[in-house]
Structures are given as structure tokens and as C-alpha cells.
Amino acid sequence: MPFSDCLFVTNSPDTAVTVNCSQNFSFKNCRDYSFSELLRECRKAAFHSEPASLVFSEKFSCRLYELQASFPQLYFKKMNSKIHSDSNQLNNTINKKNRDYLLKINQAIKTKIPVLMIGESGCGKNYNARLIHKKTGNPQNNFFELNINEINPNLMETTLFGSVKGAFTGAQFDSMGFFECAKNGTLFLDEISYLSRDMQVKLLGVLDKNTFRKVGGIKEIASTARMIFATDSNLRNLVKEKKFIQPLFYRISVLIIRIPPLRERLEELTMLAINFAREQQKTIAPDALKKLHSHHWPGNIRELKNCIQRSCVQTYENTIHREDIAFDHEFFDFSEA
Structure with missing residues (x-):
């Protein structure tokens, strides 16, 4: 069944790098999942000891932050696919x-x-x-x-x-x-x-x-x-x-x-933020991830780590929410330095 927007999911960072480095990714048995089926498959991949991957229709893209927050051990990659009868190829839309x-x-x-x-x-x-x-x-x-x-x-x-x-x-x-x-x-x-x-x-x-x-x-x-x-x-x-x-x-x-600045690598930001929060025994809510994606990140990964650590200190809950996120410019005006 042809569809243009897909998400590639894997539990292996090596596989994620391989897909990122490829302009085309061939796959078999690509199918359209219901959300409940998708959750079940993600759960399987998250706890699978061997490298596991799946590709599914991106009709749930509005809930991508929820998936990323629910399965921090998985790597998600947005892609654009063109499915042909003679060859199944998934064209990676990661920027040039x-x-x-x-x-x-x-x-x-x-x-x-x-x-x-x-x-x-x-x-x-x-x-x-x-x-x-x-x-x-x-x-x-x-x-x-x-x-x-x-x-x-x-x-x-x-x-x-x-x-x-x-x-x-x-x-x-x-x-x-x-x-x-x-x-x-x-x-x-x-x-x-x-x-x-x-x-x-x-x-x-x-x-x-x-x-x-x-x-x-x-x-x-x-x-x-x-x-x-x-x-x-x-x-x-x-x-x-x-x-x-x-x-x-x-x-x-x-x-x-x-090495592109973090503002040009937003697809990596979610994984980094989740890992930094995990170091503090915290998780990140979807609304917090959306706020992180809206920031310019002049300090790049170092600023992101500082922001997550600050948020972990400010919240009394086990999950970081949007209101817990505070950026450096809210405390300091670097333009006057």
C-alpha cells in the first residue's frame, strides 16, 4: 500500500546511523499500523535484545513526541517514502x-x-x-x-x-x-x-x-x-x-x-534530551519536548544539557513538563556582555 510519509523506528544506534548515512533504505513488509498495534510493536522493539526495526505510516506524527517520551530507548526517524512495484525504497528526508x-x-x-x-x-x-x-x-x-x-x-x-x-x-x-x-x-x-x-x-x-x-x-x-x-x-x-x-x-x-549546530539537527535533540534527563532519573513530557524544539540553541549540546539539568532540579516530579523548561536567555542577557 503506497504512502508518502513514514517513520523508521529502531532499537539500535548503529542501525540509526546507517539509515542516516543512506539516501535510500530498502525495506520489506512495510505496513500501516493502528496506534495500538504501533505501541505493541514499539514495546517489542524496546525490549528486544537483538537489533529490531520497523517502518510505519506517519499518520500518527502528531503523537511522535508521545512515542519518543514513552520509548526513550528507541530511535525515531522521519522519512519520505516512494513505494514502487519493482523496488521498495525509502528516501531519507534528513536535510542535506x-x-x-x-x-x-x-x-x-x-x-x-x-x-x-x-x-x-x-x-x-x-x-x-x-x-x-x-x-x-x-x-x-x-x-x-x-x-x-x-x-x-x-x-x-x-x-x-x-x-x-x-x-x-x-x-x-x-x-x-x-x-x-x-x-x-x-x-x-x-x-x-x-x-x-x-x-x-x-x-x-x-x-x-x-x-x-x-x-x-x-x-x-x-x-x-x-x-x-x-x-x-x-x-x-x-x-x-x-x-x-x-x-x-x-x-x-x-x-x-x-558538525552542524544543534538547531540544524533537531531530529537528534529529542534523543539527547531524553538521555540527559535519564541521567537525573527523570523523564520528559511531550509538551516539554515541543518547547525544546522551539529554541534556537546558541550554546548547542552544552546548553541543552545545562537546560535539562536545571529543569530536573526545578521540578519535584519524576517528569519534566513545559513549565519546568527555562532557557539561559531568561536569566542572562548575553547581548550586553
């Missing part, structure tokens, strides 16, 4: 920016080339770096994260590469740096634009030769860490301004992934 970002995440998972993530502060660069690490190779290997802006520039070389005994006053024993700690794992360097020019040259040498030397040492040590970089700055402009060396930019930007 999100599809491109998800496709590139999938590409990064399949390879170990350097990745540069760009996007606004709080948009989820750290989360996606961990996702790539988890899905690439052995997730048991180490994941190390270093925010360049948090480290004293005078200590950056020792922090990254380690040092040998006697390299400087107080160096009473050999120390390991992040490159050595992340051996065979992933090293995520956030805020890479804050790296000093001298350290940019040294990092370029490491990426070119895949070896490094500890401070005060002469032994070349193999660098086997998967490299992921992130920034919320425009590196191309910094290159033009001579604040970031061009060879390093080319070296770290083999695969550039723009």
Missing part, C-alpha cells in the same frame, strides 16, 4: 547538511586518515571523535583527549611528546606524553588553532614522519595513534593571517567534517 556530516562520519570510521572537525562550541565534536574511535578498530584501545587552550604553551612539547630524565630541572625520571599514551589508539587534539607556531612546526614533523622524540631524547619513537583534530575557528583565515602554517593545515585536513 546533516546527511553530509553523517556520511563523512561513516567515512572516517572506515579509515584511519587524519580528521579535522569544525563547528561551533558545544556542537558535539568530542562526542563524534569518541564515536569514530569506538567504531574504528579495537575500541578497547586508548582514547586520549587534549584541549590545546588549557595547556601552558611552555609545557606543550612535554605534554605531547614526554621527556627523558635530566631533560630539564626537576625531570627526575622519564615521562610519557600524549602521543606515547595513545599508542595504537586515538589522540584527539581539540582547539588546535591555539597551538603556538613553534609547536605547529614540530607537530607537522611528527605527522610527516610518523615518529617523535621526547624532550631531551634522541630516540625516534613510532607514532601509531589515530589523529583527530577539532576547532571552532576558521583555520583558512588563520592561514591567511600567518597565524597557522599552511603545510600543517593541509596535513590535518585530509577529511574535514563540519
Whole structure:
């Protein structure tokens, strides 16, 4: 039976990512459910230990928030379908920016080339770096994260590469740096634009030769860490301004992934909000989810998490309602800052 609007439901985040990364999704036995049947099927999928998925007509789209709140362990995806007699294909209507970002995440998972993530502060660069690490190779290997802006520039070389005994006053024993700690794992360097020019040259040498030397040492040590970089700055402009060396930019930007801000990824907002509330042993009512969807989210995921935590504190009930939701701009006027 042909219909144009559908909802894809799955209990597997891996399946959800696969569907997001595909322009077309083929399925069989697509059918039109009554709402009671839909609830029963969702309940089955929610408690099914193996990956389970279903597709149903979106005539219940007005009750989607109710479904999402009732089954926080499920992933819901709105789609537009064109059912043909020769081939059943479900065309994903996720917007192009999100599809491109998800496709590139999938590409990064399949390879170990350097990745540069760009996007606004709080948009989820750290989360996606961990996702790539988890899905690439052995997730048991180490994941190390270093925010360049948090480290004293005078200590950056020792922090990254380690040092040998006697390299400087107080160096009473050999120390390991992040490159050595992340051996065979992933090293995520956030805020890479804050790296000093001298350290940019040294990092370029490491990426070119895949070896490094500890401070005060002469032994070349193999660098086997998967490299992921992130920034919320425009590196191309910094290159033009001579604040970031061009060879390093080319070296770290083999695969550039723009992480869209949360306001462009509202289909993910519900899942994130439910998970943040669950961390506080709370659930979210449909009216609260609708209010969350109406906000612009200038602070992205970080602001969303803060908002949910605040709401959990303000309500005495086990469920967050619309009146419990308060956004940052209701407390502070950032325009005057």
C-alpha cells in the first residue's frame, strides 16, 4: 500500500546511523499500523535484545513526541517514502547538511586518515571523535583527549611528546606524553588553532614522519595513534593571517567534517534530551519536548544539557513538563556582555 510519509523506528544506534548515512533504505513488509498495534510493536522493539526495526505510516506524527517520551530507548526517524512495484525504497528526508556530516562520519570510521572537525562550541565534536574511535578498530584501545587552550604553551612539547630524565630541572625520571599514551589508539587534539607556531612546526614533523622524540631524547619513537583534530575557528583565515602554517593545515585536513549546530539537527535533540534527563532519573513530557524544539540553541549540546539539568532540579516530579523548561536567555542577557 503506497504512502508518502513514514517513520523508521529502531532499537539500535548503529542501525540509526546507517539509515542516516543512506539516501535510500530498502525495506520489506512495510505496513500501516493502528496506534495500538504501533505501541505493541514499539514495546517489542524496546525490549528486544537483538537489533529490531520497523517502518510505519506517519499518520500518527502528531503523537511522535508521545512515542519518543514513552520509548526513550528507541530511535525515531522521519522519512519520505516512494513505494514502487519493482523496488521498495525509502528516501531519507534528513536535510542535506546533516546527511553530509553523517556520511563523512561513516567515512572516517572506515579509515584511519587524519580528521579535522569544525563547528561551533558545544556542537558535539568530542562526542563524534569518541564515536569514530569506538567504531574504528579495537575500541578497547586508548582514547586520549587534549584541549590545546588549557595547556601552558611552555609545557606543550612535554605534554605531547614526554621527556627523558635530566631533560630539564626537576625531570627526575622519564615521562610519557600524549602521543606515547595513545599508542595504537586515538589522540584527539581539540582547539588546535591555539597551538603556538613553534609547536605547529614540530607537530607537522611528527605527522610527516610518523615518529617523535621526547624532550631531551634522541630516540625516534613510532607514532601509531589515530589523529583527530577539532576547532571552532576558521583555520583558512588563520592561514591567511600567518597565524597557522599552511603545510600543517593541509596535513590535518585530509577529511574535514563540519558538525552542524544543534538547531540544524533537531531530529537528534529529542534523543539527547531524553538521555540527559535519564541521567537525573527523570523523564520528559511531550509538551516539554515541543518547547525544546522551539529554541534556537546558541550554546548547542552544552546548553541543552545545562537546560535539562536545571529543569530536573526545578521540578519535584519524576517528569519534566513545559513549565519546568527555562532557557539561559531568561536569566542572562548575553547581548550586553
